[in-house]
Amino acid sequence: MSTGVRKVVTVVEEVLLELGRPVATPVRRVAVAAVLRNPWAGRGFVADLQPEVEAVAPELAQLLTGKLIDALGGADRVEAFGKAAVVGLDGEIEHGGALIHTPYFGNVLRELTEGTSIIVFSDDRLPAGEPLTVPLWHKKAAATRSHYQTVQIRVPDAPRPDELVVIAAAASGPRPNARIGDRRTDPAVRLADLEKLETAR
Structure with missing residues (x-):
């Protein structure tokens, strides 16, 4: 891939019981992470991040969203979504933000999943192997409280100091x-x- 993705990790969980009670409709949660070299690594402060964003973010969005849709069985099976980035210790938080917080990533993810909501997110700078919790909410009605949930993912050997993990x-x-x-x-x-x-009590 032109993005230099080193590996892709997919986590799938299906909730069948909650407090010992069967769940009426089992819920499947999926997180897909791409590990790639930070395109700004070793370059010091880069004022204009746009060229790399345009080159890398859309390809990442298509790769990750395609795997999400496959894991859930189709875009119509996606009810809630989220995104995240983990920056290696030698990178800026802004490097992760650049790859997920622009239309080059978000609009692609939203269109492929047939969503309309703004996409909830998390990002952080962490050493390799640390978990990240990714929030989710409804893909068409962000204020729908029933769909507020999270999924956690970790990649044992990523991000290396000069890498990013995009989720x-x-x-x-x-x-x-x-x-x-x-x-x-x-x-x-x-x-x-x-x-x-309180007074009435």
Whole structure:
């Protein structure tokens, strides 16, 4: 690949029981990570990151999203999504952000998964082998609380100091046994209302 991807790691989990209770619809969560050399490694402070973003980010997005969709059984099986980047110790946090926080990555991921929401994310600078928790939310209705969840991934030998790990993640449904409502059913809650409740107790 022109992106210089060293390896791809896929983590798949399927939740069947929660607190010993069968889950009505088992939820599959997937995270796919690409390990690649940081294109800005060894160059000091690079003011303009755009050329590498345009060259690398779309190819990464297509690679990772294709594997996500395959693992879930089709774009229509993706209900929630997220993205993340881990920067090796010799890189800038901005290097990870450059590869996931622009339309060259996000718009490709969103289009291929048939989503419309902004994509929730996490990023960090970590030594090799440290886990990263990737948040997910609904691909078309980000405020849908039932789909707020996470998936964790670690690559034992990455990122090396001059590498990046770029991650796309998705879930086939909501949290197991989700039952805390959403903004359509929430009461109006203000500090004054909470103070009245406390006084009543």
